[in-house]
Amino acid sequence: MKKNDLILIFGILILALFFYGGMTLWQKSHTDDSAYVEVKIDGELYGTYPLDEDIKERIDSPDGGYNILVISDGKASIEEADCPDKICVNHRAIHYSGDSVVCLPHKLTVTVVGGQDSEIDAATN
Amino acid sequence: MKTKDIAMLGLLIALAFVLSYVEYLLPINIGIPGAKVGLANIVTLVAIYKIGYKRAFALSLIRVLLVALTFSNMAMAMYSAAGALLSFIAMLVGKSSKKFSITGVSVLGGVFHNIGQIMVAMVLMETRELVFYLPVLIAIGTISGVVIGILSGMICSRIKVAF
Numbered sequence: 001m002k003k004n005d006l007i008l009i010f011g012i013l014i015l016a017l018f019f020y021g022g023m024t025l026w027q028k029s030h031t032d033d034s035a036y037v038e039v040k041i042d043g044e045l046y047g048t049y050p051l052d053e054d055i056k057e058r059i060d061s062p063d064g065g066y067n068i069l070v071i072s073d074g075k076a077s078i079e080e081a082d083c084p085d086k087i088c089v090n091h092r093a094i095h096y097s098g099d100s101v102v103c104l105p106h107k108l109t110v111t112v113v114g115g116q117d118s119e120i121d122a123a124t125n
Numbered sequence: 126m127k128t129k130d131i132a133m134l135g136l137l138i139a140l141a142f143v144l145s146y147v148e149y150l151l152p153i154n155i156g157i158p159g160a161k162v163g164l165a166n167i168v169t170l171v172a173i174y175k176i177g178y179k180r181a182f183a184l185s186l187i188r189v190l191l192v193a194l195t196f197s198n199m200a201m202a203m204y205s206a207a208g209a210l211l212s213f214i215a216m217l218v219g220k221s222s223k224k225f226s227i228t229g230v231s232v233l234g235g236v237f238h239n240i241g242q243i244m245v246a247m248v249l250m251e252t253r254e255l256v257f258y259l260p261v262l263i264a265i266g267t268i269s270g271v272v273i274g275i276l277s278g279m280i281c282s283r284i285k286v287a288f
C-alpha cells in the first residue's frame with residue numbers, strides 16, 4: 001500500500017462519516033408525529049400509511065410477488081416477502097424521515113415521509 | 126487474439142462467475158441493496174493489471190450478463206451493469222493516475238460500484254430518498270475495497286502472465 005492509498009481510504013471514510021452524521025441530524029429534525037410511509041412500486045405511488053397506526057398489509061406486486069408491510073410502535077418494516085434476495089426483509093425497521101426499505105426484485109420502495117414540514121418541502125421542490 | 130489469450134480470458138470469466146456465485150451464497154445481508162463484498166472484482170482487478178483494460182472490460186461485461194441470466198433477471202442486471210461500469214471507469218482513472226497501488230484502485234472500484242447501483246435504483250424507482258444510503262454504501266465499498274485490493278495484489282504478484 002502506498003501513502004496515497006491510506007489518504008484515500010481515510011479521506012473517504014471521514015467524508016462518509018461526516019455525511020452520515022449530517023443526514024442523521026436532518027432526518028431526526030424532520031420527523032414529527034404525523035410521519036407516514038409512502039409505498040411505491042416501479043416509481044408509481046401505491047399507497048401511504050401513517051406510522052402511528054399499527055397495520056399489517058400484503059402488497060402484491062404486478063409480477064406476482066408480494067411483500068408484507070408491518071407498522072408497529074411507529075416503525076415500518078417488511079416482515080415477509082417472496083423475493084429471491086430477502087434484502088427488504090433483513091432491513092431494520094424504519095422510523096425517521098428519508099429512511100427507506102427497498103425490494104429491488106419487486107421494484108418496491110417503502111419510504112418514511114417526516115410529516116407536515118417535509119410535505120411542504122416536497123411540494124416546493 | 127491468440128488461442129492462449131482466449132483460453133486465459135475464458136478461465137478468468139469462469140473464475141469471476143464462480144466468485145459471483147460464492148458471493149450470492151454468502152449470508153451477508155444487511156438489508157441495503159448494492160452492499161456487497163464484490164468478490165468478483167478480484168478477477169476484474171487482476172485482469173486490469175495483467176491482461177489490459179480492453180480485455181478486462183469485456184470480461185466484466187460478460188460476467189454481469191452471465192450472472193444476470195443465471196441468478197436473476199434483466200432488471201437486476203441493470204443495477205449490476207451500472208455498478209460494474211462506474212466501478213470500471215473509477216478503477217481505470219485511478220490506475221492511470223499512477224497515484225495509487227492496487228489497493229487504492231480497488232477502493233475506488235468498490236466505492237463507485239455501490240454509488241452506481243444506488244443511483245440507478247434512485248432513477249428507476251423514482252425514490253430520491255435512497256440517497257440516504259450513500260454514506261453507508263461508501264463506507265462498505267471502502268472497506269471491502271481494501272480487502273479485495275490486498276487479495277488481488279497477492280494474486281497479481283504470484284501469477285506471471287506473459288501477454
Ligand SMILES: [Zn+2]
Pocket residue numbers: 081083084085086087088089102103104105106
Ligand atoms: Zn425483497
